[in-house]
Amino acid sequence: MDYFNKDIHLKGNHEFIQQITSDKNSDISLFKAGIELLKICPIIGLVKGITSTPEKDGEKFTIFHAAIENHKQDLEHIYRLIILLHKYDYDISNEERIKNAFTNYNDKRFFEIFDSYLYGGIKWLKEQFDANISISPANRVNTIVRNFVSEYDIAKDCYKTTDL
Secondary structure, eight states, rough: OOSSOOEEEEHHHHHHHHHHHHHSOTTTOSSHOOOOOOHHHHHHHHTTTTOOOOOOEEEEEEOOOHHHHTTHHHHHHHHHHHHOOOOOOOOOOOOHHHHHHHHHTTTOOOHHHHHHHHHHHHHHHHHHHHHTTTSSSSHHHHHHHHHHHTTTHOOOOOOOOGGG
16 A cells, blocks of 8 residues: 555644654644654544545644554554445445455555544544543543443443343
């Protein structure tokens, strides 16, 4: 996959991305490095059903190929998951979904889908940080993560304490 064989430049929201990927003393740091953002945000976008496009202006946030190379297999799995589960605007068979995810590696259309969920996940995170601005920075990350996870905590409905 050529997409993961080079530096990736994220456009827009540079300051926010830098804050949430800081390994320094940032109170709102969510990820230790940009590669983690590249792995998590497309999944957030997919789960939330949010897509977005990069901003035209602003600085770029670069995720270097050296970091990408160390996580390439994970990124390829995430890419395939996104393409398999994407809600297309047209009827598509399961066979076609599999073909798109596993054999159309260098088709620009599918990396645009991946990018749209990546930017959708970033957009959702920024909205959550902005909506929770009244919470102290130290507690903001915990609150956002806790709320996100609690929305998908299906185990709580599956088991009762008497079942354990």
